[in-house]
Amino acid sequence: MESKEWLHPQAIGSSMDSLGAALKSNIIPNKEYLLQGSIMDSSVEVLLHRLRGLCDNVDTGAETFYDQEMCFSIRGSSSSSSMPQLLYLRVRRALDSTMPQEMPCQLRYTGEPELGTGDKARPTIVRSSVDVAVTPSILEYLTELGARIEFEYVARGYMFRKGRMKITVSKIFKVSREGQGSRPEDLVSQSYLVEMSVLAPSGQDAIGEDMKAFAEQLKPLVHLDKIDYKRLPHTIP
Amino acid sequence: MQREEKQLDLSIEAIITRLNELKNQLHAILLKIENEADTLTWPTVLDNFALISAQFTAISKMLSIDKIPPFRNLTVLPLKLSQDRDEDLTQLTEQRITAFSHDLVPDYLRTKPEPDIEMKIHQFLNKANGIAFETAQKQSSAFNKVLNHVLDTINKLREDWESEAGSRSGTGQTSSIADTHTLVSVISLGKGLKQMVPQGVSTGPAGMMVSSGIRPGATGPNSTSTAPPGPQSNPQAQIGMMSKTPTGIKTNIKPASQLHTYR
Incomplete structure (x- = not known):
């Protein structure tokens, strides 16, 4: 009994040590490099055709996805009690599987876009990102923790790969209770969202150049750019 | 002259x-x-x-x-051929040609095709002369017909292609910045999605959120047990209303419609 109590903290300590070591040696892909854009419904076929030609999964064609994403906010354990920091966590689950209730979910934390030195010169948005595969009970767990759902949406579209890059072309729907998504009145916009992202360890800024070069190849169809959502005009109905 | x-x-x-x-x-x-x-x-x-x-x-x-x-x-005619070195010519041609000799003249002043090509031409000419006039005309008209057909096809394709290219550059816009901004703010901030949250399922978690915020010591099961009184209070109010309404028969219709609006 005594030995068990003695062992337990050490096991945690050693795993924390190895995590720290991994962080220090920069092997954890905890940075997301991101470019965003959109394409109108009328031209999406042209873009998909071009992506099919340019990307790696030429033979198998584009992978489709149909996901629901829920954004939770939770108060972080901040030292200053006057301004408890709000943490945003996103849970994503697939809706197109046969048993959506039993499929694993993805839990994701993304930080604010970095405003480090030379950020203006950087070709892409760089933000920290942590992804964890979780069981579907994550929803109850988060609720028990006191997390509060902020908003949710459904994304349906295509995913392409090009080396380390992931390119998604997706339609965003509001979540309606009956027959989730895919109703025309639930559409958020008359365009498809186009995102190009890479997960990489920090300090690998060269990948940004690769992404920019690939984004150039999609012009003038899509203009992928770094979009700071904080500076967007607030004119959305 | x-x-x-x-x-x-x-x-x-x-x-x-x-x-x-x-x-x-x-x-x-x-x-x-x-x-x-x-x-x-x-x-x-x-x-x-x-x-x-x-x-x-x-x-x-x-x-x-x-x-x-x-x-x-x-016509250019070689007036003088010689095997000797010609200094003027050497200078003019930057030492590429030193003498205007028999060896070079046929190459530089050629007026006839090479012998084997000439022979081939003769063969073709002979063959052409051997064919009867009528068959030749028939063949050439058939050939012209085919050529015209191909030409028509190419022209039509070119027209289609050009009009398509023109219309593509004409419509131009395939993406809109406004749409990009809308989509990005929707997925990052939930713009336009938040209004529907209070009436949905998420009211439960929101209520829990408040209770756990006020009493940090509150555990999960506790907060769920405190939540039910919220929804329960609503039916009670409805029952109260119903008990009030039977007093006057005239007003019977009014509360019924009110009830409907709350459903």
Whole structure:
């Protein structure tokens, strides 16, 4: 009994040590490099055709996805009690599987876009990102923790790969209770969202150049750019 | 007669200057290939080729202008052939040709095709003469028909292609910045999605959130047990209303409609 109590903290300590070591040696892909854009419904076929030609999964064609994403906010354990920091966590689950209730979910934390030195010169948005595969009970767990759902949406579209890059072309729907998504009145916009992202360890800024070069190849169809959502005009109905 | 000769001289001079420019360019690229083969890059070579081809176009344009008398009507005749070294010629040709000999003249002043090609031409001519006039005409008309058909197809395809390209550049816009901003703010901030949250399932978690915020010590099960009174209070109010309404028969319709609105 005594030995068990003695062992337990050490096991945690050693795993924390190895995590720290991994962080220090920069092997954890905890940075997301991101470019965003959109394409109108009328031209999406042209873009998909071009992506099919340019990307790696030429033979198998584009992978489709149909996901629901829920954004939770939770108060972080901040030292200053006057301004408890709000943490945003996103849970994503697939809706197109046969048993959506039993499929694993993805839990994701993304930080604010970095405003480090030379950020203006950087070709892409760089933000920290942590992804964890979780069981579907994550929803109850988060609720028990006191997390509060902020908003949710459904994304349906295509995913392409090009080396380390992931390119998604997706339609965003509001979540309606009956027959989730895919109703025309639930559409958020008359365009498809186009995102190009890479997960990489920090300090690998060269990948940004690769992404920019690939984004150039999609012009003038899509203009992928770094979009700071904080500076967007607030004119959305 | 004199005027024509003068014009000829002038045009020959102009052509010669052009040819000299072309020669210099060829010279330059040859030098480059010989001396800088290691550092030479494709773009520079291609640039040089572009210059040369531009010169060629300029010369052919000059030749097609009406002012210049047709050179093809003139013949160049070798007046003197000799095996001896000709200093003037050597200088003129930058030591490329040292003597205007029998060996070179047929190459430089050729007026007839090479013998084997000439033979082939003869063969074809013989064959053509052997065919009867009517069959020849039939064949040529059939050939023309096919050619016209192909030409029509190509022209039609070109028209389609051009109109398609034109319409594509005409419609132009395939993406809109406003839509990008809308989509990005929707997925990052939930713009336009938040209004529907309070009436949905998420009211439960929201209520829990408040209770756990006020009493940090509250555990999960506790907060769920405190949540039910919220929804329960609503039916009670409805029952209260219902118990009030039977007092007056006249007002019976009114509360019923009120009830409906709350559902």
